[in-house]
Every structure is written in C-alpha cells, then in structure tokens.
Amino acid sequence: MxxxxxxxxxxxxxxxxxxxxxxxxxxxxxxxxxxxxxxxxxxxxxxxxxxxxxxxxxxxxxxxxxxxxxxxxxxxxxxxxxxxxxxxxxxxxxxxxxxxxxxxxxxxxxxxxxxxxxxxxxxxxxxxxxxxxxxxxxxxxxxxxxxxxxxxxxxxxxxxxxxxxxxxxxxxxxxxxxxxxxxxxxxxxxxxxxxxxxxxxxxxxxxxxxxxxxxxxxxxxxxxxxxxxxxxxxxxxxxxxxxxxxxxxxxxxxxxxxxxxxxxxxxxxxxxxxxxxxxxxxxxxxxxxxxxxxxxxxxxxxxxxxxxxxxxxxxxxxxxxxxxxxxxxxxxxxxxxxxxxxxxxxxxxxxxxxxxxxxxxxxxxxxxxxxGPLAWYTGRDTRSMFPGALIAQEMNAVWQKHVPQLPLRLIVSDTWLGGNIAIHTHDDAQVLIDGRYEESPWLSKETALDCGALVVYSRKTKGDPSPALQALYQSGQWQGLAALPWSRPSSPMIDLHWAVIPPTESCRGR
Structure with missing residues (x-):
C-alpha cells in the first residue's frame, strides 16, 4: 500500500x-x-x-x-x-x-x-x-x-x-x-x-x-x-x-x-x-x-x-x-x-x-x-499580437528577391524585431543586435557579414536605430520601406525600413 x-x-x-x-x-x-x-x-x-x-x-x-x-x-x-x-x-x-x-x-x-x-x-x-x-x-x-x-x-x-x-x-x-x-x-x-x-x-x-x-x-x-x-x-x-x-x-x-x-x-x-x-x-x-x-x-x-x-x-x-x-x-x-x-x-x-x-x-x-482576442479586436499594439510571422515572410521575400541563391541567415536589428524575424526564418538564423558585436558574441566581426545580411529597423517598435545599425543600413546595396498592421487592419502600422547587404566572395564554400 x-x-x-x-x-x-x-x-x-x-x-x-x-x-x-x-x-x-x-x-x-x-x-x-x-x-x-x-x-x-x-x-x-x-x-x-x-x-x-x-x-x-x-x-x-x-x-x-x-x-x-x-x-x-x-x-x-x-x-x-x-x-x-x-x-x-x-x-x-x-x-x-x-x-x-x-x-x-x-x-x-x-x-x-x-x-x-x-x-x-x-x-x-x-x-x-x-x-x-x-x-x-x-x-x-x-x-x-x-x-x-x-x-x-x-x-x-x-x-x-x-x-x-x-x-x-x-x-x-x-x-x-x-x-x-x-x-x-x-x-x-x-x-x-x-x-x-x-x-x-x-x-x-x-x-x-x-x-x-x-x-x-x-x-x-x-x-x-x-x-x-x-x-x-x-x-x-x-x-x-x-x-x-x-x-x-x-x-x-x-x-x-x-x-x-x-x-x-x-x-x-x-x-x-x-x-x-x-x-x-x-x-x-x-x-x-x-x-x-x-x-x-x-x-x-x-x-x-x-x-x-x-x-x-x-x-x-x-x-x-x-x-x-x-x-x-x-x-x-x-x-x-x-x-x-x-x-x-x-x-x-x-x-x-x-x-x-x-x-x-x-x-x-x-x-x-x-x-489575445481582446487585444486583437481593440487593435492595441501589444507585443502578444505582434505579427512576427508575417514580418518574417515579408522580409524573406525581400531577401530572396535580391539574394535568391542564399537563405537569410543574419538579421541586423534590435532584439525584438530581429528576433521575431529570426525565429520565423530558420533555426540557425542569428541577430546582430543593434549592429553591435559586443552585444552579439555569437558573431565574429571579421566574418559575420560574409554571406550578407538583412538590416531592418522600425521606429514604431523601438524608435530611432542605434548609430551602428544606421551605419550598416546605409551600407546596404538595396534599400526600401514596407509596412504591416500590428494586428487587425485598423491597428497601428509598423514601418519596416530594410536594407540588404549582399554576400561577398568570402561566402563561397561556406
């Protein structure tokens, strides 16, 4: 017993x-x-x-x-x-x-x-x-x-x-x-x-x-x-x-x-x-x-x-x-x-x-x-309703348009926006946080950008980008602006300022 x-x-x-x-x-x-x-x-x-x-x-x-x-x-x-x-x-x-x-x-x-x-x-x-x-x-x-x-x-x-x-x-x-x-x-x-x-x-x-x-x-x-x-x-x-x-x-x-x-x-x-x-x-x-x-x-x-x-x-x-x-x-x-x-x-x-x-x-x-439902129907910009999957889909389409030969592996952004894109992209997609290598020890400054990167920021989600992030954005070969509603169509719009840094010759064979 x-x-x-x-x-x-x-x-x-x-x-x-x-x-x-x-x-x-x-x-x-x-x-x-x-x-x-x-x-x-x-x-x-x-x-x-x-x-x-x-x-x-x-x-x-x-x-x-x-x-x-x-x-x-x-x-x-x-x-x-x-x-x-x-x-x-x-x-x-x-x-x-x-x-x-x-x-x-x-x-x-x-x-x-x-x-x-x-x-x-x-x-x-x-x-x-x-x-x-x-x-x-x-x-x-x-x-x-x-x-x-x-x-x-x-x-x-x-x-x-x-x-x-x-x-x-x-x-x-x-x-x-x-x-x-x-x-x-x-x-x-x-x-x-x-x-x-x-x-x-x-x-x-x-x-x-x-x-x-x-x-x-x-x-x-x-x-x-x-x-x-x-x-x-x-x-x-x-x-x-x-x-x-x-x-x-x-x-x-x-x-x-x-x-x-x-x-x-x-x-x-x-x-x-x-x-x-x-x-x-x-x-x-x-x-x-x-x-x-x-x-x-x-x-x-x-x-x-x-x-x-x-x-x-x-x-x-x-x-x-x-x-x-x-x-x-x-x-x-x-x-x-x-x-x-x-x-x-x-x-x-x-x-x-x-x-x-x-x-x-x-x-x-x-x-x-x-x-969930209440935040959705009121159109509030709560993090729980953030359209991370939709943003990732939009940004992957941008990447594939300009770099069709490689999957997106590196996102240069703040932790929140970049993380939402990364987790809906690939399990090994990484974030260069605010463009700062000291905050992203998993990346090497010498090789991180070899295979290119998507740089993206939103003033709606965080405000002005950091100087390091802004500098990498300006270095992108292609730049653009996309926008998506936070939740329902009447909710606040999320501005997505993006730039694509193309891969270099060093990416071959990696």
Whole structure:
C-alpha cells in the first residue's frame, strides 16, 4: 500500500503538471509573439557563452538546451518559464515537508502558486523567473544544512547558490537573509556550521569561477549594467520608486490573499475540527502553533528579510527599484497562512485546492483573452499580437528577391524585431543586435557579414536605430520601406525600413 506521503507526491506532481499545461497552452493559443524578455533569451541562445552583456549566462544556457529539442517556436518561452516556476514550487513543498505534514506542505505550495510571480508572470522567461527554482532550492538546502549539518548538504548549498548567481546577481539578497538568520540564531558560534560554510564557499567558488574569469576579461560589463539600473534622480525619486515597488508587490501577491480570505470565509461558515483536539475542550491552535520556535523564526527571518532589506537599503542609498526585482522575495509567504489556519487538514486541503484551481483558471483564461482576442479586436499594439510571422515572410521575400541563391541567415536589428524575424526564418538564423558585436558574441566581426545580411529597423517598435545599425543600413546595396498592421487592419502600422547587404566572395564554400 502507498503511504500518505507517496499519495501526496503524486498529487503535487499532478497539480504542477496541470499548472504548466494550463498556462503554456493558453498562452500558446493567444500569443503571436513571446514577451520581450523571452525573445531576448531566444536570441541570446544562439550560442553558449560564459556571460552576456546584461546578465549572467544560465537562463540562456537552459534556453539553448530547449531550442536543441524544440527549435524556436513562440510557445517555447512560456513552457520554459512555467517549468522553472513549477520546479520552484516543488522545492517549496520539499521545504514544507521538513517541519510539517505533507498535506500542509502541499497546501502551502498551492497557495504560493497563485502569486503572480509563479502564475501570470511565471509565463515570462527571464532571469527573474528562472531564478525562482535556485532560490527555492537554496532555501531548502540552507534549512537542511543548519538542521542536520551534513557536509554534503553544505556543498550542494554552495553549488546551487552559485547557480542562482549565474542566473542573476540579485541572489546575494537571499544570501543576506540567510546570514541575518544565522546571526539571529547564533549559528555562527557553532564550529560545525563554520566548517559547513567553508564547504559551501568552496563549492560556490568552483561553480562560479569560469564566469568570474569571463567578467574579468570583459571589464565586468554585466555588473556595470546592473549598477546603472539602480540609478535614481535623487532621494525623492528613490522614495517614489519604493512606494510604487511596494504597491506593485502587494498587487502581485494579492491572489494569495484572495485564497487566504476565501478559506477564512469558508471556514467561518462551515468550520472544520481538528480530530486531535476534539476531546481537549480548548480551541484548537493554528497550524503554526505546532511548529518549533526555530522553524517559525526561520520562516519569518528568511521569508521577510529579502523584501524588507531591499526597501531599507534602497531608502538609505537612494536607488531605484523595479517591480520585477521582487520576483523571488515571496517564496515563503504561503507558509504565513499557517499562522491563521486550523482544523481538519484533509478538508482544508480540499478547500484550498478548490480555491487555488479556481483562481489559477480564472487568471489564465483572463490573461489569454486579454492578451489575445481582446487585444486583437481593440487593435492595441501589444507585443502578444505582434505579427512576427508575417514580418518574417515579408522580409524573406525581400531577401530572396535580391539574394535568391542564399537563405537569410543574419538579421541586423534590435532584439525584438530581429528576433521575431529570426525565429520565423530558420533555426540557425542569428541577430546582430543593434549592429553591435559586443552585444552579439555569437558573431565574429571579421566574418559575420560574409554571406550578407538583412538590416531592418522600425521606429514604431523601438524608435530611432542605434548609430551602428544606421551605419550598416546605409551600407546596404538595396534599400526600401514596407509596412504591416500590428494586428487587425485598423491597428497601428509598423514601418519596416530594410536594407540588404549582399554576400561577398568570402561566402563561397561556406
């Protein structure tokens, strides 16, 4: 016979598979193009680099692996993002099982899944979403490392923490939360923990070393980009960012609050009784009351520190904040429902499951309708309705008219427009981003243009082209202008300024 834990495993896997399928399928049928960040990853996945000009490399490596199996269809970015969202939820469930029952851990995971970062924005394949799994896994490993003090767990913690940094440097915020908790608990006075930290740092160094080498020989370009992203126009501007950031985070965890309130109303109307308290004659305590003080402290300090420390540091230093930077800050917030929930676990799990599935379906259907049919019929210029396939068809016709002997393999454009053309042209079509080779390390300046290139830009989609892109446009032997409607015929027109750079003699034999 299977144990309750085994049954819970299958229920968790079934829910996660259903969530991935729900969001991926609805986004696939409602979107004609991926999100901007997803398109950027499809373009960057042209090759495996140790770093890219804006970010560390791990999400692009994962996308490279996915494209080797599936090519570059629009739906791939939605699937990839949801897979990492589901993997993060799996680690949150594993963490819950460390100090509570499988049912309660599943309940917490269900509540957490409705957070916008795991659901609606969990369809956007970017560094924030991909980082969810490694932050959740590192948190689980950190708990186990402090609890059981096994050297192997510390080593895994160091390696996974390095993967989190290789996804996005903001992982250090979570590490700061770990450090604050250790200070709070006095963990640094235990020599076993100090030895464990040494093991973790050694593993971290081994995994991160190749990227550190790349940073050194590329003048720490991504770090300089990250630093420029923090700049605000004085403290007043920074405080406005903090207020907007906080309100945005409240909105993005609001589906969790809806589930919590839905359960509270349900419980008030039809309370359930914890059978273990039936004969005690006292009001049953909340589920959190059964947790040890150490576990409650872990959830509070490690759970709240990322958001609070980010806001406090921003206020002190006068830096700006962007809403999506809070993606990994709320992975433990589902556990806070345990402070209020009580009663029969089986019945409460059923109620939470009903509420969560209803919220997930409503959000997914609403998002698909809003980004698909509604955006189409209103003629709005949303990225979801961008006619990438039609533009690619138009630009391929231009290319074949002037260079009929060769397929189109290189598009010189911005990431969004060039990427939309590339993914609908050939699996190996590449983009020279804004004409800048430093942003396109998969191309060699000496040979990239040997077999010609299509240069294209649109002021509607991005504005004026970069100087490098404009220079390559002017060097084209043939030039022209095409236009296509964004969605329906009455929608805004997309201007396509194109130029064809013909192949050279060096292309022969390649």
């Amino acid at each position: 299977s144990s309750p834990a085994d049954a819970s495993n299958w229920r968790v896997l079934a829910f996660l598979a259903g969530m991935v399928a729900l969001w991926t399928i609805l986004c696939a049928v409602s979107h004609r193009a991926p999100d901007l960040d997803g398109m950027e990853e499809l373009v960057w996945a042209s090759s495996l680099e140790l770093g890219y000009y804006k970010h560390p490399p791990l999400p692009s490596w994962f996308m490279y692996g996915l494209t080797q199996f599936f090519g570059r269809p629009v739906w791939l970015t939605f699937l990839g993002a949801q897979l990492f969202s589901a993997l993060a939820l799996w680690f949150i469930w594993l963490l819950g099982r460390e100090f509570t029952t499988p049912r309660l851990a599943f309940m917490v995971m269900l509540i957490t899944s409705t957070c916008i970062y795991f659901s609606l924005r969990g369809t956007i394949y970017n560094h924030n979403t991909v980082q969810l799994w490694s932050i959740a896994a590192a948190t689980w490993l950190f708990y186990r490392a402090l609890r059981y003090r096994k050297p192997t767990t510390w080593v895994w913690l160091g390696a996974v923490s390095a993967l989190a940094v290789l996804t996005k440097y903001s992982a250090v915020i979570q590490f700061a939360a770990f450090f604050l908790f250790m200070l709070r608990q006095g963990s640094l006075r235990d020599t076993r923990n100090l030895r464990g930290i040494a093991w973790a740092l050694a593993a971290f160094a081994v995994v991160i070393a190749p990227h550190i080498y790349w940073l050194a020989i590329h003048s720490f370009q991504p770090l300089r980009y990250a630093d420029s992203s923090l700049a605000a126009s004085g403290y007043a501007d920074a405080y406005r960012h903090i207020l907007a950031f906080t309100l945005d985070q409240l909105a993005r965890i609001s589906p969790m609050l809806v589930v919590w309130m839905g359960w509270a109303l349900w419980h008030r109307r039809r309370p359930t009784t914890d059978r273990s308290n039936e004969n005690k004659g006292t009001r049953p305590s909340s589920y959190a009351g059964a947790l040890s003080p150490w576990d409650r402290s872990f959830l509070i300090w490690v759970g709240l520190a990322p958001f609070l420390s980010t806001v406090l540091v921003s206020a002190a230093m006068g830096t700006r904040l962007v809403a999506s930077w809070g993606t990994t800050f709320f992975i433990l917030f589902g556990f806070y429902a345990l402070w209020k929930m009580r009663g029969d676990e089986r019945e409460n799990l059923r109620r939470i499951a009903v509420l969560v599935i209803a919220v997930q379906v409503l959000m997914a259907v609403g998002y698909a309708v809003g980004r």
